[in-house]
Amino acid sequence: MPRIEHSGSLPDDFLKSLGFPTITVHETFSHFDFTKPGRRVLVIGPMGSGKTEFSARVWRDAAIAQKKSEVIGRLTSTGIVDRRKVFFVRSEIDGVRFLDYPADALAYRSGYIRCGDNIARIRDSFGLEQVLADHPDVGTFIIDEASFFDERIAYVVRNHSLERGILFIFPTLILNFRRDIFNSTARLMLDIATDVIPLTAYCEHQDCMKDAFYTYRYYQVDGQECPALYFDPLIIVGGDTHKDDPRIPNYCSRCDEHHYLPGKEYTFFHLKPLGEKAVRGDEKPLFEELKALKHQVDSSALYRNLLDRYGNRADVDIYMNSVKSGCLAEKALMYLFCEQNLIGEEMLIRMVFSLDLDIDYMTKVLSDNRRPISLQQPLLKIID
Numbered sequence: 063m064p065r066i067e068h069s070g071s072l073p074d075d076f077l078k079s080l081g082f083p084t085i086t087v088h089e090t091f092s093h094f095d096f097t098k099p100g101r102r103v104l105v106i107g108p109m110g111s112g113k114t115e116f117s118a119r120v121w122r123d124a125a126i127a128q129k130k131s132e133v134i135g136r137l138t139s140t141g142i143v144d145r146r147k148v149f150f151v152r153s154e155i156d157g158v159r160f161l162d163y164p165a166d167a168l169a170y171r172s173g174y175i176r177c178g179d180n181i182a183r184i185r186d187s188f189g190l191e192q193v194l195a196d197h198p199d200v201g202t203f204i205i206d207e208a209s210f211f212d213e214r215i216a217y218v219v220r221n222h223s224l225e226r227g228i229l230f231i232f233p234t235l236i237l238n239f240r241r242d243i244f245n246s247t248a249r250l251m252l253d254i255a256t257d258v259i260p261l262t263a264y265c266e267h268q269d270c271m272k273d274a275f276y277t278y279r280y281y282q283v284d285g286q287e288c289p290a291l292y293f294d295p296l297i298i299v300g301g302d303t304h305k306d307d308p309r310i311p312n313y314c315s316r317c318d319e320h321h322y323l324p325g326k327e328y329t330f331f332h333l334k335p336l337g338e339k340a341v342r343g344d345e346k347p348l349f350e351e352l353k354a355l356k357h358q359v360d361s362s363a364l365y366r367n368l369l370d371r372y373g374n375r376a377d378v379d380i381y382m383n384s385v386k387s388g389c390l391a392e393k394a395l396m397y398l399f400c401e402q403n404l405i406g407e408e409m410l411i412r413m414v415f416s417l418d419l420d421i422d423y424m425t426k427v428l429s430d431n432r433r434p435i436s437l438q439q440p441l442l443k444i445i446d
Contacts, residue, residue, distance in 0.1 A: 094123045096138040096145040096202065099227030102219060102254055106236045107261030108277040108315040113233035114170040116261065117150070117204045120231060121168060121175055124148040124202065138201070140227025145201030150181045151193060153210040155299050155430060168204075187215035194222055202229045209234050209248040210297070216250035239279035239313070240292055240323060266314035274315035278322070281387040283308045288383040291325035291364075291390070293333060293397040299430045308388035309423055322377075324384045328367040333394055337404035348398075349413065356391035356417055364390070392419050392427075400433045407435050 105113045127134065127146040138145045150168050166181050167174040180200070182193050190205070208215060222228045232251060238244045243252075252258075265274040279290035282305060290311055298311055305312055336348040354362035365385060372381040395413055398404045414421065414437055421437045428434055 093126075094120045096124065096127055096229065099140045099145070099229070100223040101229050101256045102223055103229070103231045103257040103259060104236070104251060104255045105231060105233040105259045105261065108237075108263055108274050109235070109313045110171060110266070110315045111261040111263040111274075112170070113261060114168065114206065115172065116259070117206070117231060117233050118168055118170060118173075118175050120202070120204065121148050121150070121177070140201070142199050143201040143226050143228055144199060145227075145229045147197075147200045148180065148202040148204060149193070149197055149200045150177050151190065151203060151205045152181070152183050153207055154183045154185045154189075155210065155297075184211075186212050187218045190215060190218055194218075194228075201227070202231065204231045204233065207234050208232045208251055209236070209244040211247055213247050213250055215247065216254050220254045235277060237276060238296060239277050239290060239294070240326075241276050241321065245296070263315040265317035265320055267316060267320035270317060270320055272317040272319070274317050276316055276318075276321045278314050278316035278320070279311045280314075280322075281308050281311055282306045283383070283386045283388075286383050286386065287380065288387045289322035289324055289380065290387065291384050291393070292323055292329045293325060293394055295393060295396055295427045295431060296401060297430045298427060308386065309420075322380055322384075324368055324372070324381045325364065327371060328364050329397070332363045332367065333397070334402060334404070337398040337402060340409065341404055345409065345413075349416065352391040352395060352413060352417055355394060356419065359385045359390060389420055389423050391417060392424050395419070396424060396427060396431075400428065400431050410435070411437060 105116050107113055124146050127138065130146075135144060135146070163169045163174055164176060166177050166179075168177050168181065180197075182189075184190055184193060190211075194203070205211075205215075205219075219230050223230055232255075234248070234251065235244050236248050236252065243249050262273040262275060264270075265272045266278075279294060281288040281290065288308070294311070332351070336351055340348040351363055355364060359365055368381055368385070372378045375381070395405075395410060399407075399410045413419070414424065425434075425437055
């Protein structure tokens with residue numbers, strides 16, 4: 063049979079002229095290329111899209127490549143660095159998600175592979191530098207959920223890739239449950255990336271089979287789906303199992319239509335202005351709104367805003383379910399403290415005790431979001 067050379071895709075009429083039927087040809091999923099030095103590969107997509115499973119495939123490909131000859135070794139190496147040697151890095155705060163797996167497991171939804179000594183948990187970019195120093199011949203580092211780390215990690219990665227030819231792979235969320243860029247670290251990871259591999263999942267709504275691009279956060283309360291409000295804490299560390307606790311969220315992948323995100327308008331029309339007013343010395347309106355969120359949510363500005371915005375929609379019930387999740391006042395207060403930096407630690411502590419907020423919940427969430435404080439009973443004036 064003659065060899066056919068072509069540039070780009072073959073036109074349908076040419077294939078028809080050779081007697082081929084009209085079919086759709088997709089790109090194959092190739093084995094990973096370890097020969098190219100210095101790449102920084104983002105593997106992005108919603109929860110459940112297969113980001114970590116992609117990493118497991120890279121790990122298996124590396125095991126095959128390491129059995130090849132020294133000819134291949136020269137192609138995959140830069141100095142003493144060999145990109146066929148793979149090391150897996152995970153965040154310390156993510157450990158609770160994988161309690162049912164071996165300590166050396168690279169775990170994903172449908173299974174896991176064991177990494178032996180080539181796995182570590184780190185707290186920040188300084189921890190990554192130590193791992194890099196301790197394994198000078200490893201040429202591929204898979205860093206899971208890089209957005210959980212400090213911004214400095216982007217430049218640690220860039221420098222080691224450029225100077226030593228190391229390949230970095232980042233299975234990570236770029237968008238958070240709000241469909242915003244996850245944080246400033248995610249923004250910097252996009253800036254330094256050389257390759258992006260986008261993955262999707264089925265929308266996990268029971269009546270939908272569309273592609274899902276977004277991670278959806280919701281709470282399960284009395285058997286009902288309760289979407290997370292926009293001002294829900296950015297990071298809530300937990301396991302991958304389903305929960306029926308109104309304080310602990312569940313996650314799934316959703317399409318545009320079924321990704322519910324109530325409370326965004328309220329956050330900027332009401333909550334943030336109340337925080338700004340409190341900073342200027344008038345704390346009472348914020349206190350009253352938090353009190354309503356804590357004790358009588360249907361009298362809150364949040365409840366009224368949701369009714370005004372969604373009351374005439376067929377899916378109004380799912381949006382109104384959002385107020386059934388737990389700790390609404392705690393979440394609103396922490397949003398103003400952690401993300402908007404509007405209120406200070408002293409005001410936060412006073413309001414916690416004035417409103418009898420959930421100290422255990424707030425202590426954990428503040429720590430997860432790298433704003434730990436000691437919630438001690440203050441010797442301060444309680445708000446009237």
